[in-house]
Amino acid sequence: MDQMKVTYEAMLSLAAEMVWDEALRKHRSEQIYCEIDNALAQGDETAFRLLTEELRMLKK
Template identity: 70%
Template sequence: MDNMKVAYETMLGLAAEMVLDEALLNYRIEKIYCAIDEALAQGDVESFRLLTDELKDLQL
């Protein structure tokens, strides 16, 4: 019975970690989109390219 409890707690921990990772990824992507909008508004081509490259890397 203890092995089942350990396995269950391990699975819960992994699930929580996955949810947190997904939330952090979504937050970072949202921030990049805002920065891309800002770069476009300012005409900052270099920042736009760097940010879009970072966004592409995150979305793979």
């Protein structure tokens, strides 16, 4: 029974970590979209390219 409890706790911990990672990824994506909008509004091509590349890497 103890082994089942350890396994269950490990799976629960992994699930929580996956939810946390997804929340962080979603939050960063939203930030990047805002920064991309600002870069476009300011005509900052360098920032736009860097941000779109970061967004591509984040989506992989």
